[in-house]
Amino acid sequence: MIAVRSTEIRRDFPLLKDIIYFDSAATSLSPEPVIHAMNEYERLYRANVGRGVHRLTSLASQKYHNAHQKVARFIGAGEGTTVLTKNTTEAINMVACGLSWKKGDTVVTTAMEHHSNFLPWMRLRDRGVRTEVVVPQADGTFDLSAFELAINDSTRLVALSHASNVLGTVLPVKEIAGICKEHGARLLVDGAQSAPHLPVSIKDIGCDYFCFSGHKMLGPTGTGILWMKDDDIDPLLVGGGMIESVSAESYTLAAGYQRYEAGTPHIAGMIGLGRAVEYLEGAGMDSVRRHEEHLTGKLLTGLASMEHVRIYGPTDNTERIGVVSFNIEGMHPHEVSHILDEAAAIMTRSGEHCCQPLMHHMGIPGGTVRVSLYLYNTAEEIDLLLDTLAEITRRL
Numbered sequence: 375m376i377a378v379r380s381t382e383i384r385r386d387f388p389l390l391k392d393i394i395y396f397d398s399a400a401t402s403l404s405p406e407p408v409i410h411a412m413n414e415y416e417r418l419y420r421a422n423v424g425r426g427v428h429r430l431t432s433l434a435s436q437k438y439h440n441a442h443q444k445v446a447r448f449i450g451a452g453e454g455t456t457v458l459t460k461n462t463t464e465a466i467n468m469v470a471c472g473l474s475w476k477k478g479d480t481v482v483t484t485a486m487e488h489h490s491n492f493l494p495w496m497r498l499r500d501r502g503v504r505t506e507v508v509v510p511q512a513d514g515t516f517d518l519s520a521f522e523l524a525i526n527d528s529t530r531l532v533a534l535s536h537a538s539n540v541l542g543t544v545l546p547v548k549e550i551a552g553i554c555k556e557h558g559a560r561l562l563v564d565g566a567q568s569a570p571h572l573p574v575s576i577k578d579i580g581c582d583y584f585c586f587s588g589h590k591m592l593g594p595t596g597t598g599i600l601w602m603k604d605d606d607i608d609p610l611l612v613g614g615g616m617i618e619s620v621s622a623e624s625y626t627l628a629a630g631y632q633r634y635e636a637g638t639p640h641i642a643g644m645i646g647l648g649r650a651v652e653y654l655e656g657a658g659m660d661s662v663r664r665h666e667e668h669l670t671g672k673l674l675t676g677l678a679s680m681e682h683v684r685i686y687g688p689t690d691n692t693e694r695i696g697v698v699s700f701n702i703e704g705m706h707p708h709e710v711s712h713i714l715d716e717a718a719a720i721m722t723r724s725g726e727h728c729c730q731p732l733m734h735h736m737g738i739p740g741g742t743v744r745v746s747l748y749l750y751n752t753a754e755e756i757d758l759l760l761d762t763l764a765e766i767t768r769r770l
C-alpha cells in the first residue's frame with residue numbers, strides 16, 4: 375500500500391511541472407511551504423540572531439532556535455547537541471578536526487563511503503592516525519565479519535554511512551554501535567542518505583555523532599546538521615556568537631550549539647530547514663519509507679528484466695533505500711543520463727558519485743547511472759523511465 379499521496383504532494387513542488395526528478399540523493403527539491411518560510415524571513419523579519427534585543431532580532435532568534443529543536447525531534451535526539459552546519463561534509467570535518475588525536479589512533483571506515491566521509495580520515499594520516507577500510511561483500515551488502523576483524527581496542531572512531539549513496543545498501547548501524555561500545559570506540563554515522571528517507575532514532579542507534587544534509591531532505595541548499603552525544607570536540611571556528619565572555623587575556627565558550635556556530639549563520643536556510651522537517655513529519659516518515667520501497671521494487675524488477683542492463687547493490691528493496699545504480703553495456707553513464715534528459719526530461723545522476731574508492735573496488739572507473747527516489751516520485755514516472763531505457767537498449 376502506498377500511503378504517501380504523491381499526486382497531491384507534487385503540487386507543492388513547482389519544478390515537477392516540466393521534469394521528472396530522479397536526483398534527490400544529490401539534492402532534493404524544496405516544496406512551496408519551505409520556499410515560503412524562507413521568503414517570510416526575508417520580507418518580514420530579516421535580522422541577525424542571538425544579537426541585540428529589537429523585535430526583529432527577537433523573532434528571528436526564536437525561529438532559528440526552533441529550527442534546532444525541530445531537527446533534534448526529527449531524529450529522535452532526546453539529548454545531546456544539535457549543531458546547524460553548511461552540509462554533511464562540514465559536519466564530518468568538524469568531528470575530524472575537533473577531536474584530539476594521538477599517534478596510533480585508528481579510524482575504521484568502509485570502501486563504500488562518500489569522499490566526504492573518507493578524505494577527512496585520510497588527512498589525519500599526517501598526524502599519525504591510521505585508517506582501516508572495510509570492503510563490502512560482492513552483492514554490495516556490509517561485511518559484518520570483516521568489520522569485526524578490523525575493529526580492536528586501539529580503534530578510536532568508526533565512521534560509516536547509514537545508507538550508501540551508490541548502492542543503496544542500508545548498514546546495520548545499531549549492531550555496529552554495539553560492537554563499537556565493546557571496544558570503547560566512538561561511532562560517527564553519516565546519515566546523509568538515511569535521515570531523508572527512513573525513520574531515524576538516534577537514541578535507538580546509539581551512535582556518538584550523526585551527520586546529515588538539510589538540502590537532501592526538502593530543505594534549502596547550504597544547510598546540514600551535526601548531532602553529537604557529548605560536546606567533546608573543539609569548535610572548528612572561533613569568533614562572534616559563540617562565547618560566554620572574552621577579555622584581553624582569555625575567553626570562555628558558550629554552552630550548547632552556540633559554541634559550534636561561530637559567525638552569522640544561514641538564517642533563512644535554517645528556518646526553511648525547520649519547515650522541511652515539519653513537512654516530512656506531516657507526510658510521515660513511515661509512509662515515505664513505504665512509498666519509496668514500493669517504487670524501488672518496481673524499478674529493480676523493471677531493470678532486471680532488461681537485456682544489456684547491469685544493476686549494482688542489493689536486490690531486495692526492503693534492505694536498501696531508493697537509490698539504484700546501473701549501467702547499460704557499451705554505453706558511458708553520462709551518455710545514458712544525457713539521453714534520458716534529452717528524450718524524456720528525466721534527471722538522473724551519472725558518474726562516480728564522489729565514491730571513487732568504491733568504483734575502483736567494483737572495477738567500474740566510469741561510474742554508474744543513478745536513479746534516486748523521493749516522496750514526490752510516482753509509479754508512472756518509473757514506467758516512463760523504464761520505457762525510455764528499453765528504447766535505448768533496443769537500439770544497441
Ligand code: PMP
Pocket residue numbers: 399400461462463464488490491535537538539564566567587598728
Ligand atoms: N555522505 C553521503 C552518503 C552523501 O550521499 C553525500 C552527498 N552526496 C555526502 C556525504 C555529502 O553531503 P553534502 O554535499 O551535503 O556535504
